Amino acid sequence: MFPTSTILALVLAAAAPDRILVNGVVHTMDDARPRAEAVAMTGGRISAVGSSAEVLALKGPQTEVIDLRGATVIPGLKESHGHFIGIGQARMVLDLVGTKSWDEVVARVAEAVKTRPKGAWIVGRGWHEGKWQTRPAREIRGFPPHNALSAVSPDNPVYLVRADGHAGFANARAMELMKITKETKAPAGGDVIRDETGEATGVFIDTAKGLIRPPSPTDADIREAVRLATEECLRKGITFFDDAGADPATLALYKDLAAKNQLGLRLYAMIAGLDSMKKFGPPEPGGADSFLSIRSVKLVIDGALGSRGARLLEPYVDDPGNTGLWVTDPAKVREGALYGIEHGFQVNVHAIGDAGNRAVLDAFEAAFKAHPEKKDVRFRDEHSQILDESDIPRFGRLGVIASIQGIHGTSDLPWAAKRLGEARVLEGAYVWQKLRKSGAVLINGTDAPVEDVDPIKSYYASVTRQSEAGEPRGGYQPDQKLTRLEALRSYTKDAYWASFAEANGGVVVPGKWADLTVLSKDILSVPDAEILKAQVLYTIVNGRVAYRSGAK
Numbered sequence: 001m002f003p004t005s006t007i008l009a010l011v012l013a014a015a016a017p018d019r020i021l022v023n024g025v026v027h028t029m030d031d032a033r034p035r036a037e038a039v040a041m042t043g044g045r046i047s048a049v050g051s052s053a054e055v056l057a058l059k060g061p062q063t064e065v066i067d068l069r070g071a072t073v074i075p076g077l078k079e080s081h082g083h084f085i086g087i088g089q090a091r092m093v094l095d096l097v098g099t100k101s102w103d104e105v106v107a108r109v110a111e112a113v114k115t116r117p118k119g120a121w122i123v124g125r126g127w128h129e130g131k132w133q134t135r136p137a138r139e140i141r142g143f144p145p146h147n148a149l150s151a152v153s154p155d156n157p158v159y160l161v162r163a164d165g166h167a168g169f170a171n172a173r174a175m176e177l178m179k180i181t182k183e184t185k186a187p188a189g190g191d192v193i194r195d196e197t198g199e200a201t202g203v204f205i206d207t208a209k210g211l212i213r214p215p216s217p218t219d220a221d222i223r224e225a226v227r228l229a230t231e232e233c234l235r236k237g238i239t240f241f242d243d244a245g246a247d248p249a250t251l252a253l254y255k256d257l258a259a260k261n262q263l264g265l266r267l268y269a270m271i272a273g274l275d276s277m278k279k280f281g282p283p284e285p286g287g288a289d290s291f292l293s294i295r296s297v298k299l300v301i302d303g304a305l306g307s308r309g310a311r312l313l314e315p316y317v318d319d320p321g322n323t324g325l326w327v328t329d330p331a332k333v334r335e336g337a338l339y340g341i342e343h344g345f346q347v348n349v350h351a352i353g354d355a356g357n358r359a360v361l362d363a364f365e366a367a368f369k370a371h372p373e374k375k376d377v378r379f380r381d382e383h384s385q386i387l388d389e390s391d392i393p394r395f396g397r398l399g400v401i402a403s404i405q406g407i408h409g410t411s412d413l414p415w416a417a418k419r420l421g422e423a424r425v426l427e428g429a430y431v432w433q434k435l436r437k438s439g440a441v442l443i444n445g446t447d448a449p450v451e452d453v454d455p456i457k458s459y460y461a462s463v464t465r466q467s468e469a470g471e472p473r474g475g476y477q478p479d480q481k482l483t484r485l486e487a488l489r490s491y492t493k494d495a496y497w498a499s500f501a502e503a504n505g506g507v508v509v510p511g512k513w514a515d516l517t518v519l520s521k522d523i524l525s526v527p528d529a530e531i532l533k534a535q536v537l538y539t540i541v542n543g544r545v546a547y548r549s550g551a552k
């Protein structure tokens with residue numbers, strides 16, 4: 001028999017925290033106690049939040065104490081719209097991000113040709129003609145023809161995906177293998193750019209990208225992509241990731257990894273497409289301790305602004321006669337919204353253009369009207385990018401979540417007026433405050449690998465609407481900036497809510513997941529220019545240090 005005091009001590013020792021963070025600036029995002037200095041973690045959950053002295057008093061013999069020396073702790077950051085496998089794959093293919101001209105793209109392919117066996121596919125990603133500093137000698141509907149690309153790679157088929165994933169560039173060999181001729185028709189929701197003789201120029205938009213099919217990645221390739229994506233997200237402070245459209249094979253892999261406890265961060269995987277949702281069976285939200293939740297679908301109503309696939313109410317200023325594409329027939333999106341609400345799936349629809357966004361709001365509204373008994377569905381408009389003024393109040397009124405990408409604001413606003421004209425941009429492009437004022441919940445992300453998944457860069461863009469170089473002074477449409485607190489909510493508390501995870505996280509409060517991001521600077525208070533200098537010191541997932549910066 002042990003004396004009572006010994007038993008009490010044993011119980012306390014068992015309950016002692018695994019890990020304690022002290023001497024920090026903790027932004028809890030909890031209204032009841034917004035600030036603290038220290039956090040204790042026990043068994044994957046936050047067990048205490050308070051002053052350093054209070055939390056240190058809980059220390060047991062096995063407790064690891066991390067002295068933060070004034071560093072900032074925030075809830076684990078959540079990427080609310082990215083393409084997880086794509087992040088990894090982007091690091092496995094020819095990287096064209098940052099290329100400054102068509103000539104540079106061609107030169108990189110020419111280099112790659114030297115290292116590949118004759119006939120092997122060369123797949124690349126990341127070009128963006130809007131960011132080229134010199135224009136190609138010849139352009140057809142805004143893109144160069146394939147000739148230079150075909151000349152440097154006569155034997156290797158080449159396929160280069162645009163940065164936004166909404167267009168692909170093929171060389172002659174790839175088009176020959178895929179039997180592209182003058183007669184090849186673009187599928188519904190797609191476009192094949194042609195020269196004046198009717199020959200394809202090599203550019204395939206939206207669903208037409210499917211006409212060019214490089215060999216599919218193997219299972220080992222996809223596992224490697226997961227590993228690379230996990231590593232990159234953790235390094236950049238992300239603990240929770242909404243994968244905006246996973247195919248059945250990827251979902252199966254995620255389930256396998258989750259069952260074996262091998263996911264390095266939490267995943268909220270959206271099922272890609274209506275048919276896959278129907279085949280999936282009932283939603284699998286995952287338990288409170290699960291790293292995987294599958295209870296939503298991703299649909300795509302239109303294309304993207306850069307490749308002029310975004311569906312507009314009025315034509316493109318720089319491509320008159322073109323109003324963009326319906327990637328999915330709006331009737332199908334209505335069907336998807338209805339199926340989702342009836343079967344317990346959250347419905348998240350990609351919409352860029354003002355016509356695309358209106359059609360999504362219409363589809364959601366029809367589903368809500370058909371099922372007034374379903375109260376807490378949290379449907380999301382992914383991107384909410386270009387809006388007709390009259391549609392903005394509908395977000396708040398209907399309770400549709402605006403899933404924005406802060407970084408798209410500063411990447412796209414320099415050239416958005418070329419596509420849309422100044423008036424449409426001012427009225428409804430990237431109008432984050434107008435959306436907030438409508439009563440909408442805003443959540444944030446990067447659409448990686450379209451943009452760098454780095455949440456600090458997207459946060460900076462959200463609160464300044466300036467480029468990394470600080471341009472333009474004062475920011476694009478400064479009245480549409482988010483405040484620091486609003487932007488942090490869009491990456492934490494509100495983002496978790498948008499994935500039905502508010503009971504488990506998004507705030508630093510005892511009982512929640514011990515998922516935390518530790519930064520070298522207080523991004524709620526440093527001057528604007530300092531935000532980009534904030535470094536991720538620790539990324540903590542489920543109470544474990546999943547990433548630790550070497551610099552500290």
Ligand SMILES: [Zn+2]
Nearest residue numbers: 081082244447
């Ligand atoms: Zn996306």
